[in-house]
Amino acid sequence: MIPDLPINQSGSLVLVGAGPGDPELLTLKAVRVLKSADVVLYDDLVSDEILKFLPENAVRVHVGKRGGKPSCKQSEICDMAIAYALQGKRVIRLKGGDPMIFGRADEELRAAEAANIPVEIVSGVTAAFGAAASLKLSLTKRGIARKLQFVTAHSRGGKLPSDLDFTALVDKTATTCIYMGISTLPPLVASLRAFGMSADTPVIIVENATCENETIIQATLETILEQTACISLKGPCLIILGEAMRKRI
Ligand SMILES: C[S@@+](CC[C@H](N)C(=O)[O-])C[C@H]1O[C@@H](n2cnc3c(N)ncnc32)[C@H](O)[C@@H]1O
Numbered sequence: 001m002i003p004d005l006p007i008n009q010s011g012s013l014v015l016v017g018a019g020p021g022d023p024e025l026l027t028l029k030a031v032r033v034l035k036s037a038d039v040v041l042y043d044d045l046v047s048d049e050i051l052k053f054l055p056e057n058a059v060r061v062h063v064g065k066r067g068g069k070p071s072c073k074q075s076e077i078c079d080m081a082i083a084y085a086l087q088g089k090r091v092i093r094l095k096g097g098d099p100m101i102f103g104r105a106d107e108e109l110r111a112a113e114a115a116n117i118p119v120e121i122v123s124g125v126t127a128a129f130g131a132a133a134s135l136k137l138s139l140t141k142r143g144i145a146r147k148l149q150f151v152t153a154h155s156r157g158g159k160l161p162s163d164l165d166f167t168a169l170v171d172k173t174a175t176t177c178i179y180m181g182i183s184t185l186p187p188l189v190a191s192l193r194a195f196g197m198s199a200d201t202p203v204i205i206v207e208n209a210t211c212e213n214e215t216i217i218q219a220t221l222e223t224i225l226e227q228t229a230c231i232s233l234k235g236p237c238l239i240i241l242g243e244a245m246r247k248r249i
Pocket residue numbers: 020021045095096097098099100101102103125126127128131178179180181206207208209210211236237238239
């Protein structure tokens with residue numbers, strides 16, 4: 001419940017990227033902003049170590065999924081952020097990775113703008129960059145990977161999006177970073193094969209990138225389903241696809 005206080009126009013909203021997990025990947029700016037918080041609305045993938053940067057008396061509201069319970073609706077998160085800001089609070093919306101990548105930032109920016117609340121963004125390290133650093137494999141590679149594409153393989157209904165551009169996805173000169181793609185991996189692999197992607201194309205899954213419990217699965221388009229069949233991937237997973245992911249030999 002948000003306490004019922006009088007409206008005070010000095011509030012503000014900052015969308016802050018918490019990075020992929022390792023607290024040392026927070027930016028100096030993110031740390032400074034976190035220290036100035038009155039209220040923080042934070043996602044699931046934000047660790048306790050990162051929350052330690054908040055002032056002791058900051059109000060902390062977890063708005064992600066946990067323990068099988070459903071997450072807050074996006075409209076509720078927007079309403080909460082605006083209500084606190086209208087009470088004069090400095091509200092931090094702390095998100096995993098970078099707020100501008102698959103982070104529903106647009107809805108929160110629109111809500112702040114509609115309520116005339118000043119809003120700022122603090123960039124974070126997106127999961128793909130954390131994963132590439134862990135793998136020590138560059139996402140772009142001279143003469144091999146000239147194009148980098150970020151896609152989500154998860155539609156609103158939880159299925160593989162029907163409008164994915166498979167011609168672009170099977171482009172041999174591209175590296176594709178797939179967010180939220182584990183549950184739709186079987187139809188994704190089938191479609192990539194149907195669109196002619198070579199069976200030996202490297203595919204890597206990084207679970208919990210940059211965290212202490214990080215796991216890496218190195219496979220090919222042909223072997224990835226078999227290699228993941230008996231593994232329970234419970235943490236966030238990034239899938240990276242393309243020739244740039246071929247091991248150095
Ligand atoms: C809602 S999206 C948020 C992405 C985030 N804004 C970013 O820039 O990384 C959540 C998805 O990001 C990916 N992800 C986030 N953190 C990750 C991590 N530490 N390791 C692997 N994948 C991660 C997973 O695909 C996860 O399902």
